[in-house]
Amino acid sequence: MLERLAHLVSVPKHRSDAILALQRAGAGGVKVLIDLLVAAPTMAERRVLFDALSQMKEGTGQLVHMLGHRQWFVVRNGAELVGELGLEEAVPALARQLEHPDDRVRKAVALALAKIGSGSAAEPLLHALRDRSPEVRMQVALGIGGLKAGALAMPLVVAMEEEQDEAVERELILALGRIGSPDAVLALIKVAQPAGRFFGRKPTVLRAAAVEALRLAGTAAAIGTLEGLVDDSDAEVKEAARAALVDVRKRR
Missing domain, CATH: 1.25.10.10 (Leucine-rich Repeat Variant)
Structure with a gap:
């Protein structure tokens, strides 16, 4: 049932009702959206699912687990989400990804830390500001x-x-x-x-x-x-x- 609702998020005329129903489902609603986000083949589909996840009220702790995923694009998507939501509890997991070999991940992580902007993010951000890539350092500056x-x-x-x-x-x-x-x-x-x-x-x-x-x-x-x-x-x-x-x- 929840998976069918999650698929309706991609249908404009059903999107609002589907998101409302998934919000009521709490952590279960977040889980099915995350699963679809990981499997989404196109940028347009990922954007829709990303927007839906950013509106969820409960179960956001599951997003932190995305930051430890083995696939780089899942980590990047997770970083973008926790940054958008300002999840301070994600700071330690984000900090661990500052050594990720993929610049795209480190850019997303740096921007997420900057958006969270709490005292606990200060030390990881200073680390990001010493990244070898100017683009990563730029993301920190742009996000703060x-x-x-x-x-x-x-x-x-x-x-x-x-x-x-x-x-x-x-x-x-x-x-x-x-x-x-x-x-x-x-x-x-x-x-x-x-x-x-x-x-x-x-x-x-x-x-x-x-x-x-x-x-x-x-x-x-x-x-x-x-x-x-x-x-x-x-x-x-x-x-x-x-x-x-x-x-x-x-x-x-």
Whole structure:
């Protein structure tokens, strides 16, 4: 019965009713959806099942078991799901997959950890930020944001100091702006300045990214720094600071 219901998830006119019935089935509903997801041959089918699983209210602990599967695509799908659901209990299992040989798995794991963004994810994320693949490191930067990620501010600062890829470094700077905590803003202020004891001189592209991140943060300290940068000697930084101030003042 549950398997027949799960198949109806792929039929648009029956999808809502099928998902509701599977939600009521609890862990059993999750299990049949996971089984279908593992066997799904096309991206379109996987997307439908993924969306259905993300709406399940119970039995999500079973998703954590997907992270130990022998097939790489099952692990990737599981990582995407637990990240979408923000399952903090999945952090240890995700951390174990940071050494997976497939870059696609490590990218999904890194993004999932970033989306969960809890204090327990900080150490695994720092590990992911040292991954050999710039794409994996980029996923961490792109996924982090919001006040709940405040515990990740200092790991991101450490990662910025070590990062050799300018594109990844820029995204780490923007991630600090999305966090917007006092520690994050302090680090951004140092990056935005033309020279600083902690970070040293930065390329214009990174200083401009810090200005954008300060705009995202929008705190009093961020605004004060932007006001000081409107007369900067670098024309690009100066223009970015002026535009950022206009936007921040509109939002206040």
